[in-house]
Amino acid sequence: MPATTTSPRSETRAGRVPAAERASGAVGAEEAAERARRAARAGAAAPAGVGDFAALLSEDPEIAGILLAECARQADGLQLIAAENFTSPAVLAALGSPLTNKYAEGYPGARHHGGCEIVDLAERIAVERAKALFRAEHANVQAHSGSSAVLAAYAALLRPGDTVLAMSLPHGGHLTHGSPANFSGRWFDFVGYGVDEETGLLDHDAIRALAREHRPKAIVCGSISYPRHIDYAAFRDIADETGAYLIADVAHPMGLIAGGAAPSPVPYADVVCATTHKVLRGPRGGLILCGARLAERIDRAVFPFTQAGAQMNSVAAKAVAFGEAATPAFGAYAHQVTANARALAAALAGQGLTITTGGTDTHLISADTAPLGVDARTARGRLAAAGIVLDTCALPCAEAARNPAARSTGIRLGTAAVTTQGMGEAEMARIAELIAAALREDPAARSGAVALARRFPPYPGHG
Numbered sequence: 001m002p003a004t005t006t007s008p009r010s011e012t013r014a015g016r017v018p019a020a021e022r023a024s025g026a027v028g029a030e031e032a033a034e035r036a037r038r039a040a041r042a043g044a045a046a047p048a049g050v051g052d053f054a055a056l057l058s059e060d061p062e063i064a065g066i067l068l069a070e071c072a073r074q075a076d077g078l079q080l081i082a083a084e085n086f087t088s089p090a091v092l093a094a095l096g097s098p099l100t101n102k103y104a105e106g107y108p109g110a111r112h113h114g115g116c117e118i119v120d121l122a123e124r125i126a127v128e129r130a131k132a133l134f135r136a137e138h139a140n141v142q143a144h145s146g147s148s149a150v151l152a153a154y155a156a157l158l159r160p161g162d163t164v165l166a167m168s169l170p171h172g173g174h175l176t177h178g179s180p181a182n183f184s185g186r187w188f189d190f191v192g193y194g195v196d197e198e199t200g201l202l203d204h205d206a207i208r209a210l211a212r213e214h215r216p217k218a219i220v221c222g223s224i225s226y227p228r229h230i231d232y233a234a235f236r237d238i239a240d241e242t243g244a245y246l247i248a249d250v251a252h253p254m255g256l257i258a259g260g261a262a263p264s265p266v267p268y269a270d271v272v273c274a275t276t277h278k279v280l281r282g283p284r285g286g287l288i289l290c291g292a293r294l295a296e297r298i299d300r301a302v303f304p305f306t307q308a309g310a311q312m313n314s315v316a317a318k319a320v321a322f323g324e325a326a327t328p329a330f331g332a333y334a335h336q337v338t339a340n341a342r343a344l345a346a347a348l349a350g351q352g353l354t355i356t357t358g359g360t361d362t363h364l365i366s367a368d369t370a371p372l373g374v375d376a377r378t379a380r381g382r383l384a385a386a387g388i389v390l391d392t393c394a395l396p397c398a399e400a401a402r403n404p405a406a407r408s409t410g411i412r413l414g415t416a417a418v419t420t421q422g423m424g425e426a427e428m429a430r431i432a433e434l435i436a437a438a439l440r441e442d443p444a445a446r447s448g449a450v451a452l453a454r455r456f457p458p459y460p461g462h463g
């Protein structure tokens, strides 16, 4: 039976968004239409990466208005969702290009469609860039998403009913790590490991004991909310001792790994799964790395087992992102992301929040707002009302474990997007002040958040 029972993501379902958040975030259809009418009258500048905004505006003002409203929402608040970032105009341009028109089932040089010779070049470049960036023997760049990448990894290595050891969802595992609501929990027999409930840290002895007891076919390391570096060598050791494959699901820290700000699982894991759209700052999508030995199995698990046509616009945009991530500027960015997260965690602690594990090594912070007398869901609503956007997440701390009904969630935030905007440690101190003010329902929080965000436009020079 799966060891996991509840989804920390369940709070994010649309019907349960707090009223304050709905009130502040909701851009009605009429407001979006009005934006489109204003833009049509004024000949508004195209948002970043939008090739022919005038065509969209004249053909479909309803969607054009929504696009403008969302661009304004992203620019006028503090985007602290740990999984989000602002891709570059070059990535957006590749995404919104006619490459989307091309059907390309199969792999470069072996497609099931004609006319693939040009898009083959894009995929070859993306693969070579990913291999060089992460020093991997093989890369598959076709996975449509992080979940698709994990599905393909399981398909390549496992059979239905196999036992898999992964972080349990209440402790920070992803849906694909054994949620009963997900294919993973339905098709495999997941055993969940957790973190030490006092320290919030992974307990390798406890994980080893579970692996010895359950003899899993695969062990998954990776999380949606663990703020510390993962010791991949320790996981490799446990996998070797118990004869398991090691799958590293590094959807979150992949950009830090690219920039040299977090350790790489590539030398240790049999398969590495990732997203390209979080700290890595590419298009929404997945990436799989492995050694030469598993290359063919991984490729067949993506196509034809779990996917058909590759999205060639997205593959090209991934190539652009890998190229950007290989630059010294991206390395500096990745290190600034972690410096900012450390500064923000310390400043939030100074405002009275309890920080899981006492800090962070990564872009990600998980924190308890209860010491300020606010539960996490209320906190998220108050913060959204102030234009500060973040998530709630399960909190693995001891008190929550003892009394889950009373308090089992905290807030989860990350510094990838605000760092892309150019913010540094000084702005992190200000963000912590604004968060504390928003939690007190101080009306000055909203004007402060908007003023700060407007000093750092995500796409300077675009409308």
Ligand SMILES: Cc1ncc(COP(=O)(O)O)c(C=O)c1O
Binding pocket: 083, 144, 145, 146, 147, 148, 150, 174, 176, 222, 223, 224, 249, 250, 251, 252, 275, 285
């Ligand atoms: C650890 C982990 N795995 C997988 C995923 C799934 O990625 P996607 O939303 O692209 O399917 C995520 C996304 O948040 C994640 O954090």
